[in-house]
Amino acid sequence: MEAEHLRQWLNLALRWSHVITGIAWIGTSFYFNWLNSRIAPPRVAEPGVAGELWSVHGGGFYRMVKYSVAPDRLPETLHWFKWEAYATWITGFALLALIYYFQADVYLVDPRVADLAPVAAVGIGLATLAGGWLVYDRLCKSRLGKRPRQLGTVGFLVATAVSWALLQVLSSRAAYVHVGAMLGTIMAANVFRVIIPSQREMVEAMAGGRPPDAARGKQAALRSLHNNYLTLPVLFIMVSGHYAATYGHAWNWAILAGLFLIGVGTRHWFNLRNQGRRNVWILPAAAAGTRPVPAARCRTPPPATGTRP
Numbered sequence: 001m002e003a004e005h006l007r008q009w010l011n012l013a014l015r016w017s018h019v020i021t022g023i024a025w026i027g028t029s030f031y032f033n034w035l036n037s038r039i040a041p042p043r044v045a046e047p048g049v050a051g052e053l054w055s056v057h058g059g060g061f062y063r064m065v066k067y068s069v070a071p072d073r074l075p076e077t078l079h080w081f082k083w084e085a086y087a088t089w090i091t092g093f094a095l096l097a098l099i100y101y102f103q104a105d106v107y108l109v110d111p112r113v114a115d116l117a118p119v120a121a122v123g124i125g126l127a128t129l130a131g132g133w134l135v136y137d138r139l140c141k142s143r144l145g146k147r148p149r150q151l152g153t154v155g156f157l158v159a160t161a162v163s164w165a166l167l168q169v170l171s172s173r174a175a176y177v178h179v180g181a182m183l184g185t186i187m188a189a190n191v192f193r194v195i196i197p198s199q200r201e202m203v204e205a206m207a208g209g210r211p212p213d214a215a216r217g218k219q220a221a222l223r224s225l226h227n228n229y230l231t232l233p234v235l236f237i238m239v240s241g242h243y244a245a246t247y248g249h250a251w252n253w254a255i256l257a258g259l260f261l262i263g264v265g266t267r268h269w270f271n272l273r274n275q276g277r278r279n280v281w282i283l284p285a286a287a288a289g290t291r292p293v294p295a296a297r298c299r300t301p302p303p304a305t306g307t308r309p
Contacts, residue, residue: 011098018091022238025084026231032081033228036221037274039066048072070202070212078203082196089188093129096181100125100174110171124169125178128162132182133189140223152229152264159183159260164253173240176247176256180237183230190223228271232263 039051042065050068054061100108104118108125116124135158144151162182166175198220202212236259240246246255272279 007098011095014091014095014098018088018095021084021087021091025088026235028081028084029224029228029231033225033271034274035064036066037271039064069214069217070206074203074206080196080199082191085188085191089184092181092184096125096177100177108170108174110174113167113171114169116169121170121174124166125174125181128166128178128182129185132162133186136186137189137193140226145222156257156260156264160253160257163256167253172247172252173244176237176240176252179256180234180240183234183237187227187230187234190227194223195220229264229267232267233260236263 035053038053040053042049042052046065048067048069048071049065051066053064053066055064056062101122104121108121109116109118136155139145139151139154139158144154159179159182163175163179166178169175170178198216201216205212237256246252246259249255269279
């Protein structure tokens with residue numbers, strides 16, 4: 001009983017930390033993507049300056065300046081945005097392990113779906129996280145990396161295939177969570193493996209008197225944009241455990257695919273709006289996609305109150 005009580009408090013601490021750090025990461029991502037969309041050519045030309053933005057907030061005026069590559073010299077204080085992403089992933093993985101891996105026989109394995117040993121189910125979960133990043137990174141480095149629409153289409157099909165496959169071997173709720181964890185791992189790995197190394201290389205180049213590699217900066221910006229589009233699908237999956245009508249539906253994989261598209265479409269509408277492009281049809285189409293799914297017998301009945309974390 002004491003161990004269970006401790007587990008519940010640890011669950012609360014990890015979940016609350018995950019929410020707080022996730023808000024910080026998502027807020028930063030949304031703000032910088034908005035900023036990039038709103039940057040306009042400066043009124044007075046400055047060497048190396050690509051654009052500027054004036055804003056007012058909290059009783060003060062702010063002027064944001066974006067350089068084409070980098071300024072002539074480094075400032076004494078340079079703020080990095082990375083720990084929001086790292087802390088979100090670390091707390092999320094710890095929560096995943098606490099609930100689904102340390103209690104795999106309860107939450108990860110469903111005998112009605114597949115007769116798996118808990119160890120095998122955990123192995124599938126971990127392989128999903130690592131494999132998702134490796135496949136995504138390989139696609140980005142392939143020819144598809146220069147074709148955003150084709151890359152997005154292939155990525156969506158791969159994510160849908162993964163969700164369908166996981167729903168054949170894991171409990172439906174665990175399958176949903178692992179699709180979200182896979183996408184979250186991709187987002188965090190983008191920061192850890194591409195975005196921050198690119199920024200660090202640019203800083204080191206300037207410190208060494210060398211011109212920064214603009215190509216790496218563009219690659220980092222592209223991965224940041226990918227993270228921006230994945231945010232809303234991941235957010236839904238984070239709360240999907242409260243909606244058994246989705247993960248417990250007979251067409252759960254198709255529902256997840258549809259909600260993924262709705263999230264991406266909604267984010268795309270906001271991105272276009274930030275650029276001053278009024279594609280009015282996108283948001284109504286996404287809203288129409290949220291219409292109730294026809295009732296069907298759930299594969300997994302909704303859990304009783306208090307029996308699931």
